[in-house]
Amino acid sequence: MNRLDIARKAAGPLLSAVLLFSCLNGQASAQSTVREDRTAELLNRIQQLEADLAAIKAELAQQGTGVPAALTPPSATAPVEPAGSAPAPQTPAADAAVLAAITPDTAQGDEHTLGPLEFRGYSDIGFGRPIFSTLPSGGLAGSTQSFSLGDFDLFVNARMGNHFSVLGEMLITSDFSNQISAEMDRVMLTYAANKYFKISAGKYHTAIGYYSNEFYRARFFQTATGAPILFTDEDDGGILPVHGIGLTATGQVPSGPVGLHWVAEIANGTGSPNSAAEPIHNFVDENNGKAFNLALSARPERLQGLDIGGSYYHDLLHPAGLGAVVERIYSAHAAVVRPHLELIAEGVLLQHNFTWTGRDFNTVSAYAQASYKIRLVRPYFRYEYQNAPKSDAIFTTVGRTNGPSLGVRYDFSDFVAFKLQYGLLGTRLGPSASDVQAQLAFAF
Amino acid sequence: MKTRILFLMIAFAACAIAQQAFSVVVNKDNPAASVNKAQLRKMMMGETAAWPGGAKVLILIGPAGDASRSAALKEICGMSESDYSKQALQVSFAGGGKSPVRTLPSTAAVRQAVALSPGALGIVEGTQGGPGLKILPVE
Numbered sequence: 001m002n003r004l005d006i007a008r009k010a011a012g013p014l015l016s017a018v019l020l021f022s023c024l025n026g027q028a029s030a031q032s033t034v035r036e037d038r039t040a041e042l043l044n045r046i047q048q049l050e051a052d053l054a055a056i057k058a059e060l061a062q063q064g065t066g067v068p069a070a071l072t073p074p075s076a077t078a079p080v081e082p083a084g085s086a087p088a089p090q091t092p093a094a095d096a097a098v099l100a101a102i103t104p105d106t107a108q109g110d111e112h113t114l115g116p117l118e119f120r121g122y123s124d125i126g127f128g129r130p131i132f133s134t135l136p137s138g139g140l141a142g143s144t145q146s147f148s149l150g151d152f153d154l155f156v157n158a159r160m161g162n163h164f165s166v167l168g169e170m171l172i173t174s175d176f177s178n179q180i181s182a183e184m185d186r187v188m189l190t191y192a193a194n195k196y197f198k199i200s201a202g203k204y205h206t207a208i209g210y211y212s213n214e215f216y217r218a219r220f221f222q223t224a225t226g227a228p229i230l231f232t233d234e235d236d237g238g239i240l241p242v243h244g245i246g247l248t249a250t251g252q253v254p255s256g257p258v259g260l261h262w263v264a265e266i267a268n269g270t271g272s273p274n275s276a277a278e279p280i281h282n283f284v285d286e287n288n289g290k291a292f293n294l295a296l297s298a299r300p301e302r303l304q305g306l307d308i309g310g311s312y313y314h315d316l317l318h319p320a321g322l323g324a325v326v327e328r329i330y331s332a333h334a335a336v337v338r339p340h341l342e343l344i345a346e347g348v349l350l351q352h353n354f355t356w357t358g359r360d361f362n363t364v365s366a367y368a369q370a371s372y373k374i375r376l377v378r379p380y381f382r383y384e385y386q387n388a389p390k391s392d393a394i395f396t397t398v399g400r401t402n403g404p405s406l407g408v409r410y411d412f413s414d415f416v417a418f419k420l421q422y423g424l425l426g427t428r429l430g431p432s433a434s435d436v437q438a439q440l441a442f443a444f
Numbered sequence: 445m446k447t448r449i450l451f452l453m454i455a456f457a458a459c460a461i462a463q464q465a466f467s468v469v470v471n472k473d474n475p476a477a478s479v480n481k482a483q484l485r486k487m488m489m490g491e492t493a494a495w496p497g498g499a500k501v502l503i504l505i506g507p508a509g510d511a512s513r514s515a516a517l518k519e520i521c522g523m524s525e526s527d528y529s530k531q532a533l534q535v536s537f538a539g540g541g542k543s544p545v546r547t548l549p550s551t552a553a554v555r556q557a558v559a560l561s562p563g564a565l566g567i568v569e570g571t572q573g574g575p576g577l578k579i580l581p582v583e
Binding site for chain 1 (some may be wrong): 476482483485486492493494502504521522523524525527528529530533534536537542546548549553556557560561564576
């Protein structure tokens with residue numbers, strides 16, 4: 001091999017290496033330019049985000065969404081420096097979701113803006129016999145295979161600035177008369193001063209017992225197909241003033257781990273069952289006197305789901321053709337409601353005192369309910385008892401009703417549940433009723 | 445006997461791993477030294493929106509299906525994801541205030557947000573804090 005051949009053989013790889021180096025060098029230069037542009041862009045973005053965050057921090061500090069004051073040493077309570085007055089804080093880059101999460105809602109920071117408005121709906125569709133709590137006095141003959149629409153429950157909840165909020169619950173409902181009508185179940189304008197004092201004006205569920213104020217009217221939240229007879233609506237012949245129109249105030253009692261809560265209410269009260277007016281006095285109070293209710297309950301923070309409490313309600317009724325009747329209602333309840341376990345027992349003693357004779361008539365109503373969820377299936381059992389004396393001129397058609405119900409609830413999804421229930425209800429004033437009912441309850 | 449010892453060791457290890465399924469982080473400037481399980485449960489369930497001293501708290505958690513979120517729901521609230529969504533509906537239906545709980549797209553976002561918000565409390569995976577964060581022991 002001569003020198004020329006060697007030079008030729010060496011030139012090939014050398015030329016290739018030179019070309020490759022040139023290409024790589026050019027590419028690296030191009031990449032370097034792009035990287036510098038990108039870096040500058042990111043730096044700009046970070047500076048912009050840091051400025052935004054400094055402004056948000058200053059706003060948070062002004063609104064109290066900051067380090068817990070009671071836990072903060074004096075040196076740590078200094079307000080956040082406003083944007084531009086100090087070197088930019090050393091914070092990681094934040095995306096829109098992070099900023100949105102830590103930015104206060106509009107209504108919390110602006111007393112002149114409404115919202116946000118939360119709108120929900122609840123309803124149910126049933127098949128079989130009507131639910132016990134919707135039966136008229138004396139029962140309902142036949143109608144064992146009826147499709148039935150439950151309440152169409154439209155619910156809104158909105159805040160109006162830092163302290164005010166409004167809640168509305170409109171029912172489109174029907175009863176055994178087959179007539180569909182609209183009914184305002186709750187309307188409450190609430191002022192919340194702090195966790196110890198909150199007051200609402202409007203129509204509310206009276207704080208008697210547990211069930212009515214835990215599940216309200218939406219059957220989706222209830223394990224069984226309907227409420228206990230104890231909490232039958234006034235216009236369906238229920239014995240309790242489940243609703244009130246007036247003022248209700250509530251709050252926590254500083255009680256540490258005991259978790260005491262108080263409730264005080266004043267309302268128009270209810271009309272007498274033999275009155276021509278609607279049971280709940282909305283526009284006119286028949287006697288101008290006011291009903292009041294006081295309740296106290298404990299929810300110990302270390303015993304999840306436990307609620308123990310009692311209440312006292314007082315009203316003065318003026319039934320047609322009779323003198324004044326003092327109505328006193330004493331209630332007591334104990335409940336453990338956890339995701340898998342539900343144990344509820346409550347009862348009331350309702351006393352009518354006929355002032356012209358001084359005689360008392362005592363009506364007792366109570367129920368106990370137990371359920372346990374196994375995966376998506378929740379079997380349940382309830383026994384209820386109600387007994388009003390025949391001689392009580394206010395409750396002439398109530399009588400005695402008692403019996404068991406048992407069933408199973410299956411949750412198809414987070415928002416659709418199917419229930420199948422059998423119940424047996426014995427009555428003193430009419431024939432006994434047995435009840436097989438299927439129900440689809442849902443939230444939307 | 446050996447089998448029993450082995451079983452106990454596996455069970456113990458499983459418990460130890462389960463306890464590390466999530467951590468509670470707060471901003472490094474937050475002077476809270478710890479939080480008890482009952483307080484954390486009330487915060488996560490929207491029953492209270494404030495620290496014991498009264499300052500507002502913001503609870504930040506990852507999306508549904510996130511392992512640390514599921515572990516915290518189970519261990520602190522005794523709930524599944526389904527139970528939790530239903531409970532949130534019920535709190536609102538009872539007229540409760542807006543829940544202090546916010547869901548973020550990832551636990552990385554949770555860490556970022558907690559580092560930026562002095563009153564926030566985040567549920568994240570693992571046992572490491574991160575820049576601007578500190579781990580808050582759950583008693």
